[in-house]
Amino acid sequence: MKQLFSRTLQTTVLFLIIGGILALAFGGYFRPLSAWVGAAWVATQTWISSRYLAVQQFLTAPQDIVALRQRNLELEAQVSQLQAQVIELQQQVADREILAALVRYSRANPTNTYKAAQVIGRDPSPFMHYVIINAGSNDGLRRGMPVVTHQGLVGRVEAVIDNAARVQLITDPNSSVNVRLQNSRTEAVLIGSVTADLSLEMIPQDAQVIVGDLVLTSGLGGVFPPNIPVGQVLDVRKREAELFQQATLKPTVDFNQLSIVLVILNFTPVDISPLIPTVTP
């Protein structure tokens, strides 16, 4: 009985203490203490949480690197593919621009019949300035036919097989073209060289040659049609002691970037060699 009384008393005291504490807490008496405990709690939990996250990151990082490397490889492959596409498209755009310019040129000169051909090679000898094109006798090409681009004169067909031809450029050391200066109407001869430089020879001393003058084919000799642009005068050399003036020419055609050319099919070169007098002993 005594034991039962003692336990009831203990329970009552305990409830009273708890009730008292709660009453004090609701009354706001524990606020400083609870604030301190709360702050300590949050700080401790924040520290533990951040350490946990750091450890978790450390443990899971290698997996991320593998995934990232894989993704990086995929993206690099994609970039390479896109770069190849960009280059291909740029090439197509460049080709289209050249073709459009060639079409404009052929429309501007409707009297001529043209055959477009791609430059597929160059002469293996560095002394010879020739290109090989992918059109031949099957396409109507014949020896001697003039070759042009929208920029100007390229040269003439020198050898033909069924589906390819070799074109002698006007820069070849064996090439000579009869030309005239557009402004002064002076006749001259354009000569190529081993270094691909063009020079104007046989310019009369009294002719007025100005730097920048446009030079066109004259049509003399019947090898090339007249009035095809060839280049611009870059430099004039005039010496009183010499019979003729000389000039250096900047070609209108960029021979290093030659990719597509037009062969004039309906121009038949005239062979004037039988008319040239020969010395008989």
Added chain:
Amino acid sequence: MRSLIAFPLLFLVAILQSALFSRLSLLNGHADLMLIVLAIWSTHPRVAHAWEWTLIGAMLIAFLSAFPWPLTFLLYLIPTALAQTLRAALRSHVLSTLIVLFTGTLLMGLLGWGYLFILQSTFSVSDIFGEIVSPSLLLNILLTLPAFILITRLANWVYPGEEE
């Protein structure tokens, strides 16, 4: 029978020469892949068909080039003759190749100079050697290293030695 590979290989070399290496110029010179291949091939100690290869190579280049064909044949036959002589005299394959290449490139300059001289074309000797021969020689030497490895392996395959 394996030496029949000369036909496709030299055909490929001629195409590469015209389509690629003739466009990769330094000043006005460019590498002569056919000369390089024939120089390496002809100086290889085990090769037995150097003259045949040279004739095929020269014929292909003569077909492509506007350079007179007798000069083109001389351009490749003379280095091959030199290579045959050096093969007996020198033990070093690399050294023989470089000597043949050097001589072949100079010969190319000389033949070109002679051809232009006969045609009475306007040119200066310094232009030929400064703008064509020297750059060509440099490009030939640069291209020899990778070509040497490939052609030597090919020669070893076509003419397997006793140790293989």
